[in-house]
Amino acid sequence: NDDRILFTRDQGGNEQNHLYVRELDGSERDLTPGAKLKASFAGWEPDGNAFYVSTNERDPKYFDLYRYDAKSYARTLVYQNETGRTVSAISRDGRWLALDKPNTTSDSDVYLYNVQTRETKHISQHGGTASYSAEDFDPESKRLLFATNDGGEFTRIRAYDLATGNVSDVEQADWDIAGTGYSRNGRHRISYVNEDGSIRMRVVDSASEKPVALPKTSGGEMRGAVFSPSGSLVAFYVNGDRSPNNLYVHDFRSKKTTQLTRSLSPEIDPNDLVEAEVVRFKSFDGTVIPSIFYKPKGASNANKVPAVVYVHGGPGGQTMRGYSAQIQYLVNHGYAVLGINNRGSSGYGKTFFTADDRKHGHEPLWDCVEAKTWLASLGWVDPERIGIMGGSYGGYMTLAAMAFRPEAFKVGIDIFGVSNWIRTLESIPPYWESQRKALYDEIGDPVKDKAFLTATSPLFHAANIRKPLMVIQGANDPRVIKPESDEIVEAVRKNKVEVEYVVFAE
Structure with a gap:
């Protein structure tokens, strides 16, 4: 105050x-x-x-x-x-805590903790694989809203009555509802729908659940809404493919919307940037792979351009629409960029999300190779100049492509990528303990599955890498530690292959 x-x-x-x-x-x-x-x-x-x-x-x-x-x-x-159940929501009266507990990367539970009695209750009993996560307590501290995909492909919002234990439906969509929560005075509830790689914000009146009319904005998606204590003002960001976040304030009384920031550098002409589009292609086994695609200006059958398959982090991440300085820089310099959402990516349903479990280095990689085939089929992409790049898990996929499909891509750019799964899984930070077993379940146990992890770790197959490689690493990265990059660089250089290694001090 x-x-x-x-x-x-x-x-x-x-x-x-x-x-x-x-x-x-x-x-x-x-x-x-x-x-x-x-x-x-x-x-x-x-x-x-x-x-x-x-x-x-x-x-x-x-x-x-x-x-x-x-x-x-x-x-x-x-x-x-004491059990790896992490606090994810606190009731306004201070009496209740909601606790989340991951079991695997696709299965999780919610528990309710009574602060006064110190009793814990499991409120998400389920059979099969289902994700449960707490979202927010209602303003009266009578209900807990939680997200779940139990019984379906996509995440919806349900409510648990703290007094009776009854569960009821609150909100659903044809896509994952990525989150929901109440405004400060409790008058509004804000939700975000992950709709085919874009974020759609919904606001409802908390009492009636009727939609609240939002201001019309151009140039992107509304995100990050915060209401004033009175509820008469709402601040939010607009993020578009050609502009980073800009902050707006809308006054419900006057119906006036004011833009407070202009984040794009004045030295950059937004007309030189490009809008993304959602595309889909069929992979080797018929699986449809959704992707976010950027076409450079001036590209044509008579003016073929190079291209990059851009792999997100994770595993289980997602490439979405929205401003990316890195991608726009590449496109502005004449590269087509395909932000692939290979099998195992989030946002496209439970089945698609789990389709990469225990298959890393195989089917998800083959999706990336099929992405190259799709790019080459466009006519205006030069099939001899297609590379692959990504960070973290995307860096792993880059190294995997170079090692396991060395004929596929012209060049690879590995940004702090995993080269040795055994070491990475053994060096997980202690504060990841609640997720450690989930990662073992999806990727492999470094003891029990050592042979499998050796077979899918690019470091042990570096002799196959024969295309130029750039490796980018942070010296203090606690997730993908520096030896992951040091050793792959050393191994590939032994092949007399060109490697550019860039290390940042932090």
Whole structure:
């Protein structure tokens, strides 16, 4: 309720975030001091007199929840995590916590914790594979909204009545509902639908569930809505293919919408950038692969251009529409870019999402090779100049393409990609403990599945790589550690293959 600012910051890109406060005199104070801990802001109490913080200072594997007094910063333990159930929502009356627990990357559960009695209740019993995740408690602290794809392909919103245990449907769409939550005064509920690679924002009146008319904007999708305490104003971002986030404020009383920022550099003409389009092609086995496609200006059958297959991170990520400086830079320099959503990508249903389990380095890679075939069929893409690139899991896919399908692509750009699955899975940060078994289930156990992981790790097949490679790595990356890049670079250079290695200090 004043001008102090809470913010998080890590040290040199190590992802060991601490929570800080910027005091009224401009000084900074670390509210979560200590070495080798990770902390995050977990929300305010409605009156602003206290806030919540999650931290793994007690046990590096699990995050506990504390309540901090906003004036004195004195804290009390609210929930001690001993089982990998992570706090994902806090009721406004402070009595209830919602806990999420991943079982696999496609199966998860929700638990309800009573702060007063310290009792935990499993509220998502289910058979088969289904994802459950808590979203938000209603303003009266009577219902918990949660997302689930149990019984269907796509995620919908349901409500659990805290008093009776009854479950009811709240909202569904023909695509995944990516999230929902209430405004500060509880008058509105905001949802986001992941609609074929685009985000569609919905706002309803909380009492009636009737849609609230939103202002019409051009140039992109509305995201990140935040209502004022009174509910008469809403701030939101508009993000488009040709412009990064711009902040707007809409006044429901005057019906006036004001743009507050112009984020695109004035040195860049938006007319030089391109709009993306959603395309689909059939892979080797008939599976339809959705992708986000960027065509450079001036490309034609008479003026063939090079192309790049761009693979997202994950596994289980998704390439979506929206501004990407990296992609627009490539397109502006004459490259067609296909942001492939190979099998295993999120956003296209439960079956598609699980289609890559225990198949990394095989079917998802073959989707990327089929993407090259599709690009070459367009007529205006030069089939002899098609490369592949990606970061993290996308970097792995790049290295896998170079090692397991060395004939396919002209060049590869690996951005902090996994080269050795065994080492990566063994070096998972301790605070990933709740996801560790889920990753083992999807990718492989470094002990039990060592032979399989060796067969699908590009480092052990680097002798097959014979096309030029660029490798980009952060020296302090805690997820994909530097030896992953060091060793693949050394191994490929032994083949007398051109490798450009770029290491960033942080």
